[in-house]
Amino acid sequence: MDRTFDIIEFESHFATNFKQLNLEWLKLYFRVEPIDEEVLSRPEDILAKGGAIWLGQDGDVIVGCCALVAKGEGTYELSKMAVTSSAQGKGLGRRLLETAVKGFTDKKGHTLFLETNTALKAAIALYESSGFVQQQPPNPSPYERANVYMVYKGAG
Numbered sequence: 001m002d003r004t005f006d007i008i009e010f011e012s013h014f015a016t017n018f019k020q021l022n023l024e025w026l027k028l029y030f031r032v033e034p035i036d037e038e039v040l041s042r043p044e045d046i047l048a049k050g051g052a053i054w055l056g057q058d059g060d061v062i063v064g065c066c067a068l069v070a071k072g073e074g075t076y077e078l079s080k081m082a083v084t085s086s087a088q089g090k091g092l093g094r095r096l097l098e099t100a101v102k103g104f105t106d107k108k109g110h111t112l113f114l115e116t117n118t119a120l121k122a123a124i125a126l127y128e129s130s131g132f133v134q135q136q137p138p139n140p141s142p143y144e145r146a147n148v149y150m151v152y153k154g155a156g
Helices: 012-029 034-041 043-048 092-106 121-129
Strands: 006-009 052-058 061-072 075-083 111-116 132-135 148-152
Touching: 006 092, 012 034, 012 043, 012 052, 012 061, 012 075, 034 043, 034 075, 043 052, 043 061, 052 092, 061 092, 075 092, 092 121, 111 121, 121 132, 121 148
Parallel strands: 075 111
Antiparallel strands: 006 052, 052 061, 061 075, 111 148, 132 148
């Protein structure tokens, strides 16, 4: 039986959890870039600029996270999504993604995008099944690893 996870909003005492979850997958698949270090070291900046961060909790352990980063008038980036290896494959990533999409809708955003990498096949499949489609990026990515740009077109 799958575990049930609680989705909670970020509070400053979870900053280390947020950073560690992201460093875990970055180090596994890629490398930690300067922009990662900058964003992960100051998650409160995401909130201060009109974004949001959610955490997935298994009991009292934080096992996943994602962020909605405000990029300007109604444009948001789905970013810093991570689920620790022991919690993968149990639906937490989908729940975090659904929470972020709802947050985007609640903020009355008009564009929701993400950047990822072709090596992350399970993540791309999740994004596609949730209404994201691949497009040409309008601007160069600040991430060296990003070679896939996706925009949310709506579920179904």
